[in-house]
Amino acid sequence: MSGLKTWSAAVALSLMGTAAYAAPAKPVIAWMPEQVPAGPVAVHWDMWWGENGDAWRLYANDAPICSAALTPNGQQGQSGECAATLTDGIYRLQVQLCRADVCTASNEQSLTVGQGGSSAAAGTPNKPVIAWMPASVDLSAAATMTLRWDMWWGVNGDHWKLYQNGVLRHESPLKFSASQEAQQGEAALHLTEPGAYTFVVELCNGSGGAERCAASPAASLQVTATTTGGGGNPPPPDDGGQTDDGNPPPPDDGDSGSTDLAGNTPYINTSGRIVGGYFVEWGVYGRNYHVADIPAYNLTHLLYAFLAICGDNPSALDGARAAIDRECQGKPVDSVTLVDRFAALEKSYPGDRWDDPVRGNFGQLAQLKAAYPDLIILPSVGGWTLSDPFYDLAGDPARRAVFVASVVDFLKTYPFFDGVDIDWEYPGGGGAHPGKGSIADRPAYTALMTELRQGLDQLSHETGRRYHLTAAVNVSPAKVAFVDYAVVNPQMDAIFAMTYDFYGAWDNVLGHQTGLYPAAPEAHPGFNVRDGVNNLIQAGVDPAKIAVGVAFYGRGWRGVSSDGANIWSGVGHGPVVGTWEPGVLDYRDIETNFLGGPGGTGIAGFTAGYDALAEAPYLWNAGTGELITYDSPRSVRAKGQYVQTQGLGGVFAWELDADNGQLLNAMHDGLGHSPKTP
Secondary structure (H helix, E strand, O other): OOOOOOHHHHHHHOOOOOOOOOOOOOOEEOOOOOEEOOEEEEEEEEEOOOOOOOEEEEEEOOEEEEEEEOOOOOOOOEEEEEEEEEOOEEEEEEEEEEEOOEEEEOOOEEEEEOOOOOHHHHOOOOOOEEOOOOOEEEOOOOOEEEEEEEEOOOOOOOEEEEEEOOEEEEEEEOOOOOOOOOEEEEEEEEOOOOEEEEEEEEEEEOOHHHOEEEEOOOEEEEEEOOOOOOOOOOOOOOOOOOOOOOOOOOOOOOOOOOOOHHHOOOEEOOOOOEEEEEEEHHHHOOOOOOHHHOOHHHOOEEEEEEEEEOOOOOOOOOOHHHHHHHHOOOOOOOOEEOOOHHHHHHOOOOOOOOOOOOOHHHHHHHHHHHHOOOOEEEEEEEOOOOOHHHHHHOOOHHHHHHHHHHHHHHHHHOOOOOEEEEEOOOOOOOOOOOOOOOOOHHHHHHHHHHHHHHHHHHHHHHHOOOOEEEEEEOOOHHHHOOOOHHHHHHHOOEEEEOOOOOOOOOOOOOOOOOOOOOOOOOOOOOOOHHHHHHHHHHOOOOHHHEEEEEEOEEEEEOOOEOOOOOHHHOEOOOEOOOOOEOOEEEHHHHHHHHHOOOOOOOOOOOEEEEEOOOOEEEEEEOOOOEEEEOOOHHHHHHHHHHHHHHOOOEEEEEOHHHOOOHHHHHHHHHOOOEEOOO
16 A cells, blocks of 8 residues: 555556656566675666667666667556676666656665675665655754755665755765665754855765765755744644543654644544554654654554565565565565564664664554554555465465464564554556466455454454454455455454545556546546445455545646546646645645645645535646645545445544644544544
C-alpha cells in the first residue's frame, strides 16, 4: 500500500493503447553482493512494466562495458544480463534503457571488486533528501531551527555541504561505507532576517578536482517578521499533553515535527467504528514523521507498513532486496521479516539506551501501546513491491506452515502487536510483477487466511489475548473474483478496502482518484467507492467488517488538454510535481500550497472545484493544464456518512504522515463523533 499501490494501475495497463511517455520506464539493477572477487561479474537488470526500450547499456564508473539490442513489446517487462570482467576497485554500476536517443537510467549500485579502493573511487554518491520543513516560520519564534537530510541507500559520500541561498554555510565529514549503508546529517540554521531562503545539501566524495557531489532537491522556507496568522504551516508545536482526554500524550521522541499535532482535535468514538491509519516505516527519514507524531487518541487501528517475506522478491525496489536478504540470513524461506532494521529497531530516541535490544519505531510503538492499551497495532505484510513471495508460498501447505509459524513467533517477540494485516497485491495477478498470479491463488488465499486464523487462535490460548487478522484488499470486480470471500470472511476481523488510486498519472486517463460515487461521465465504469464496496458485499463480505479507504494524498496530471466545457474529458501528459514522488501530493501540501489554507479556494493559478455528484474535490490550473484529484474534509465527511448509512465497519487512511489533522478530524465528523470538551 504505497504511492505505487493501485489496483487501477494494473487495470489501466490493459486499456492504455499507446504509451504515456516517450522515455522508457526506469530499469532496476538486481540485487548483488556488496563485494565480489575480481573477474567476471554477472549483472542483471529488470524493468517490470512500462514504456519499453530498444537497447540497453551497462556503465561502470561512467564507462560503457556492456550493451545489447531489445525488441519493444508494448508495456511488458524487459530485462538483460551480462558478465562484466572487473579488476580490483570500487565501481558505480548503472544501466541505461533507451528508445531511439531517449534513455532512462537506473539508480547507481556500488560494488567492491577484490580489495576495493578508496572512497573517492566510489564516484558520485546517491542524492540526499532534505527532511520535511515548514513552508514558513515566524522569525520571533524560530530564529534557530534544525535542517536534517537523509540518503537512505546507495553510494556513500565522505563529506557533505549545506548551501543557503547559494552560499556554503556548513561542511562536515562523514563515515564512508562501501556497503551502501544509509547516511544522514543535520545542521542548525540561524535565521536573523525575514525573507525567502533556499537550502540545498550536497553529498560528496573525494576532494579538489576529483570531488564528486550529488545535490538534493532544493528546500524553500519563507521567514516572516510577524505571526503567519494561519495561512501557512507554522512550525509544529510541542503537543504539551493537550490530548486532554485522561490519557497521556504519545511519548515525545524529541525528533518529531512533520505534523502539527494541534491540528488533530481529540474525538469521542461513540459509534465504535474503525478509525484506522497506516504508518510507513520510511516516514522517519525525509518525511520526518515518527511514532510520537501519531494522534493515537483518535485511532482504533494503527497499521505498520511493511514487513517482508524471506524468499524471491524481484519487485522489491532499490536496496530493499539487499536489506531483506541480510535480515533473512539464517531464517527459513517464507519467514516474515523486517525490511529496515535501523528504522524498526535501532534508531535512538530520547530515553533510549544504546544497548536496548528494541529501540527505533518498535521501541516507540511499545511505549505507545502502554499509553493507549486499547489501540489495535498491526504489522502489515506485503504491499505493492513486497508481495511476490505470497504467490510462491500460499499454494504449498509446507511453505504456508513456515509463514504462519513465523508470524506467530514475530508476535511473541514483539508483543505490542495485536495480530497481523495481510496486504497481498494481488491474488490472481495484476500486481508489481507481471509474471505472477493465476486462478490457483483463489484456493491458496483461502488456505493462507484459514491457517493464519488457526495460528493466531492457538497463540490466544497461550497468552489469553485476542489477536486480529485483517487484510488490505482490491475492490475491482476482476480482483475480487480471485478471493473466496464467502469462506474467508469468518476468519477476518476487518477488511481494509483500498478505495483510492482509481485514477492517476501512470496513464493519460482522467478521473477522480477516490470518488465516492460514479462521475458523469466515468472513464472506467465502477472506479468509485460505492461500486467497489458493493463488489465486496456481493462476494460475501460482511458489511460490518468493511473499512472504507480515505486518501491523505492527491494525484495529478500536467499538460491536460481540455475543451474547457468538461475538464475530465481531456487527457493528461505526465505527472505533476509531487511532494515526494511525481504525481503524488500530501494533503497538507495541497492545503498550504494549492488551496491557500483551510477552506481556501485556490492560489498560484489553481481553482478549487467539487464534483457534488461524485463527492470528489479537485484543483484545476487552466494556465498550465495541471489537474489534481484528492480527498478533502468535505469528501471525507461524505465517506463517513456513507459508512453510517450502509452499516459498514468504518474508515481508514493511507497514510498518516500526509495529513495536517483536517482529514482525520473529518473522518470522525463523518462517523458522527463529537469532539471532546476541555
